[in-house]
Amino acid sequence: MxxxxxxxxxxxxxxxxxxxxxxxxxxxxxxxxxxxxxxxxxxxxxPMGFASDNVWQFDVNPGQDTIDRKETLQRLVQELKATPGVAAVTWTSDNTPFSFSNMNTDEYLYKDKQAPLTEFYDADDDMAKVLSLNVVAGRWFDRRDDASSRHHVVVNKRFAEEMFGQESAVGKVMTNEKHDEEWQVVGVVEAYRSGSDFAANEPALFSRRALQNTARLGNTEQPILLVRVQPGSAAVLEQQLVRKIKAVTKGWDANVNTLAENRKDxxxxxxxxxxxxxxxxxxxxxxxxxxxxxxxxxxxxxxxxxxxxxxxxxxxxxxxxxxxxxxxxxxxxxxxxxxxxxxxxxxxxxxxxxxxxxxxxxxxxxxxxxxxxxxxxxxxxxxxxxxxxxxxxxxxx
Structure with a gap:
């Protein structure tokens, strides 16, 4: 046939x-x-690698105020943490989850091997708690990193696999081409797909920016705060937090949005x-x-x-x-x-x-x-x- x-x-x-x-x-x-x-x-x-539910984003704009901006931010974060209904607060860079902003670099070297193009994030000690990041190896940032002369970083599994292969990433020290800076990996998270639900799991690196060390907060940077609130928190808490921001900062503007809304957009x-x-x-x-x-x-x-x-x-x-x-x-x-x-x-x-x-x-x-x-x-x-x-x-x- x-x-x-x-x-x-x-x-x-x-x-x-x-x-x-x-x-x-x-x-x-x-x-x-x-x-x-x-x-x-x-x-x-x-897996997204983080949880966006019950997380609010506050875009704080100091305007023309350049006096004591660093100290004001420190007081603001402490006041927000002390507010009933707030579980955790983190201060981060503007490439927050589901934003239209990104920062990437490939400056890292390990044994003369160039790092892949990597999405770079500023993070503090509370970011893992705010976004419920899943640390699968090592640890997240904490006070033990204060005295180190190296930059302490946390990477995702994709970065660890491409940079270090089968070797354990925790404890590895990377440098740049000039060998005048060093980054030590202290932990590995499972994933971090912050672009969208359809974003690929690309290499990601979190660099510690402690609240006590605000040297990188220049007079032109607008702080972005992510606040995890208790489930069921409504507009009353939102208005309370906005009023507290204005009271502590003496007039800084604050725009608030939820990560769930950003995700839909x-x-x-x-x-x-x-x-x-x-x-x-x-x-x-x-x-x-x-x-x-x-x-x-x-x-x-x-x-x-x-x-x-x-x-x-x-x-x-x-x-x-x-x-x-x-x-x-x-x-x-x-x-x-x-x-x-x-x-x-x-x-x-x-x-x-x-x-x-x-x-x-x-x-x-x-x-x-x-x-x-x-x-x-x-x-x-x-x-x-x-x-x-x-x-x-x-x-x-």
Whole structure:
């Protein structure tokens, strides 16, 4: 049966070659779209590494006030910590979770090995408590780091794997090209995907900025505070904290938002191109379906005499229908094989820089879509072929 199908396909090799070329190109485009969709789904399933519920973000703006800014910030943090309903307060850089800001660097060296491009975060001793970070090795920052002459840092597992390989990251000392600064790793967190729900788990590094050492707080920096509140805290506590900020700072402005709201806003921003990509994919599938349907319908109209002769020789309607379905599946298989030959180059060459499982899942998804599409498109024309009466077909010839 398979040999017979190949013979039929070879006898109509010109039209079938064009059909295979269409399937190959359709598979390749579906594969590229699937790679992007599968990658986002893959990222979505990864752990965020922190908890954003019940965390409020206060963007504090000192304005033109440059007098005692550091001491004022210290008093403010202590006052907020003492407020009933507040569980913890952290002072951090402006690349907070779900923000549109980022800071990255690759200045770190370990045994002359350059660090990957790493997202850099300012953190204090309470950040792990505020964001519920999962420390899987070593520890988070604490007062033991005050007397050290090195910068103490915490990294995520992705950074540790790319920088140190199979070695334990805790205790490792990194330097820069000039060897005039050193960073010692004191802990490792599981993950930290702060960009969005679809952000990849990229290398991340937290550098300790103690509240007692505000040397890095310049006159132009606007402090950002993340405050973890007790579950169920409402607008009353929010207004109380804003009033306390203004009372302690003598007039500094404070804008408050929750990380949950920031997460929703970032989700809308990220989903827009994904929805557009999905619409492109649907439009492509529709065009491919219409093209295949038209080609199959034309083939049947051109092969009525063959169908009539087979029916006259005793072939059943199911046999005729199965023949057309079989031919279409064989042609699809040949086109998909060519598509796989192109698609397999993506993980081999590292195109897009994504994990290999993402490419293979996308290849499987694109293959399933193409076969499903061709089977649906071939179903009605094959039923039409099965219903052709031999006498009518032969008389038309």
């Amino acid at each position: 398979i040999r017979h199908l190949f013979t039929l396909i070879w006898n109509r090799k010109r039209s079938n070659f064009l059909l295979m070329a269409e399937i190959l190109l359709s598979f390749f485009v579906l594969f590229v779209v699937s790679v992007l969709l599968v990658n986002n789904y893959y990222n979505y399933r990864q 970032k989700m809308k921003f990220v989903m827009t191109p994904l929805i557009a990509l999905g619409m492109v994919g649907v439009f492509l599938i529709l065009n491919v379906a219409l093209g295949l349907f038209g080609v199959l319908w034309f083939n049947i109209s051109q092969r009525k005499s063959e169908i009539g002769l087979r029916r006259a020789l005793g072939a059943t309607g199911n046999a005729i229908s199965g023949q057309f379905l079989g031919e279409m599946l064989v042609v699809t298989t040949l086109g998909v094989i060519g598509g796989w030959a192109l698609a397999v180059q993506f993980p081999l060459l590292g195109v897009f820089g994504l994990p290999a499982p993402v490419y293979f899942m996308a290849m499987i998804l694109a293959t399933a879509l193409i076969f499903l599409l061709t089977a649906i498109c071939a179903f009605q024309p094959s039923r039409q072929a099965a219903g052709i009466h031999p006498a009518v077909a032969l008389r038309e010839e």
